[in-house]
Amino acid sequence: MTKLRLHNTLTRAKEDFAPLDASNVRMYVCGPTVYDYAHIGNARPVIVFDVLFRLLRHLYGPGHVTYVRNITDIDDKINARAAEIAASRNIDVEAARAEITAKTAQQFLDDVTALGSLNPTHTPRATDYVAQMVEMTRRLIAEGFAYEADGHVLFEVARKADYGKLARRSLDDMIAGARVDVAPYKKSPMDFVLWKPSDDKTPGWPSPWGRGRPGWHIECSAMGEALLGETFDIHGGGIDLVFPHHENEVAQSEAAHRGHPLARVWLHNGFLQVEGEKMSKSLGNFITINELLKDWPGEVLRFNMLRTHYRQPMDWTVAGMNESWKTLEKWYAVTEPLSDPPVGSAFLAALADDLNTPQAIAELHKGSDHELAGGLGLLGFSNVQERIAARTNVDATAIADAIAARNAARKAKNFAESDRIRDELLAQGILLKDGPEGTTWEVKR
RNA sequence: GGUGACGUGGCGGAGUGGUUACGCAACGGUCUGCAAAACCGUGUACCCCGGUUCAAUUCCGGGCGUCACCUCCA
Structure with a gap:
């Protein structure tokens, strides 16, 4: 069997991948916060981890991989948007929150489906797991890792001796570099919120600490635990999530699990720029997946994303999309529909080497037409017989x-x-x- | 300021202590009414300065540049 190697952020090294249970390989990826259209940067982890999902299914069998990608529908950015809607339409803020998250989540799923992504095994929404978040928070208090202060529940990072091990930052450095005003109720500037109070105009849920809402980090820990167990194989996301989000997930999950690790392997995709500049609303180069799909087939966007290794910084350009289009046009013209096309060994080896998609694509250029069809299929270009033109x-x-x-x-x-x-x-x-x-x-x- | 990533030929983009990456573009050829396409072939590279080594683009140190995180962010 092809040996899969993955770069683990925890160790900063490529490691041989060995699942805890080969009959159920478990992967969790941080999904979107649903308050606005997803942009092309959001598409990167979706596509990259979809390829990993497909590779794992190929290696371990389609029925032996569980992939969870959450939808964060409790968040203060959402609340801010919901408050605007509630005020302008004179409706209840909770109704506005439910409306905007339902609509945005559906838009996200439509967008990423157009990018050729399979549905994850589970797509949990935070609102369905509030009870688990409350329960985990209660457990953390009971174990002495969290404290209640001024209506909030905070995780006390000083109680976790190895806090900072994922991001590789020492607590002292972080405190010294803290640039934000520290809330007075915190014992330490680095303590983070597990639960916070909600006023009448903010969505909230009942809890032992009053009506409130969970902090962002606890959402993923609770959903991961509920669907994948205490320790699972792979946790992925964008590199910007390493700190503080994933560091805090690690801290609270390990604390709640008597020290058992949250995930064995941590994978992080690199950042994306647009035409050589960072993507931002102020520069006016903030491009959504939805906008791109109006001009380009989803397969082209997908292929364009995979031409750069997932850990490398990437520059998203029109020139690149044109080149991707051209390559796919050429390939779709030569590939024929096959019921079970062979996957080339060099292609598979490249993919298994920390998801080296550029190398894998190079192997497709070198290989036979049948292997090309097989490789494209494994990468998620399943409709190789369908010409791009058919989509225009x-x-x-x-x-x-x-x-x-x-x-x-x-x-x-x-x-x-x-x-x-x-x-x-x-x-x-x-x-x-x-x-x-x-x-x-x-x-x- | 602290931490980390990156810097490869015209462009995109892998990889390696000594042997062709690959693709696009360019150029030459075959084919074609012509052009395109297709097919065949060709060229140009590893940010700078030191060090280690028989040998460095590849390892080590320094510098410069770009990006990211440290605050919501894929």
């Missing part, structure tokens, strides 16, 4: 008629007419290709 708004019948007319003109040596037809199609973005088997066409970018 072109009239295939009209094009076929035009091609027939052009070929008739060519046969009659009326080249002025045949070239006119060709130029007319080109003006519509349809590029003709004369081959020994006849004339084919593709949509030109």
